[in-house]
Amino acid sequence: MRVASGMELTPRDGQTFRFDAGTLCLEFLLSGALAEWEQLHTPQDLAAWIPRTRLEVRGEVRVEPADLERARRLRAAIQAMAERAASATAPVVQAAEAKTLTEFAAAPPPVPVLGPAADRGWAYPMTAAQYLSAVARDAMEVFTGPLVERVRMCGGERCLLLFLDTSRPGSRRWCSMDRCGNRQKLRTRRDRNPA
Numbered sequence: 001m002r003v004a005s006g007m008e009l010t011p012r013d014g015q016t017f018r019f020d021a022g023t024l025c026l027e028f029l030l031s032g033a034l035a036e037w038e039q040l041h042t043p044q045d046l047a048a049w050i051p052r053t054r055l056e057v058r059g060e061v062r063v064e065p066a067d068l069e070r071a072r073r074l075r076a077a078i079q080a081m082a083e084r085a086a087s088a089t090a091p092v093v094q095a096a097e098a099k100t101l102t103e104f105a106a107a108p109p110p111v112p113v114l115g116p117a118a119d120r121g122w123a124y125p126m127t128a129a130q131y132l133s134a135v136a137r138d139a140m141e142v143f144t145g146p147l148v149e150r151v152r153m154c155g156g157e158r159c160l161l162l163f164l165d166t167s168r169p170g171s172r173r174w175c176s177m178d179r180c181g182n183r184q185k186l187r188t189r190r191d192r193n194p195a
């Protein structure tokens, strides 16, 4: 999958920060895999979500009413696998999830196109089924190969963000250095120099 630099998140404390989930399928969890963060309430929400993703969708997106429930179902499966991967619980992919990924990956994925200046883009309109197929194919890649050991949950207190650690040494611990990374630094400093 092509890499962009992540997504802006604004949690309840209002401190906006950039979070790079590292890969398409984990980025999809940000659409509200945890019920309190649900972003997909209507099919239109899904249509608005797809252009925000790392696929860099710049054209028309078509969403059918049934895509909303389908999107949530795929997302729930990815969340369950990601939690298991992050906590090294085997098997990461259970039979029901294997079936779900297979079902979604069976749809054709987005069609890549090259512009006259060799600029990469997609054929439009792109359908939600195409986007979900790309997400499912990415999830197959991530959860059934060596990358599965790079799926992590942020080490921050009460932070549940899941990401693929794409750093070369495999040492990424935080959703963002600007958020949980900094908090941990401050905490360590406080512990060392109690008031």
Ligand SMILES: [Zn+2]
Pocket: 154, 155, 156, 159, 160, 161, 174, 175, 176, 179, 180
């Ligand atoms: Zn965090």
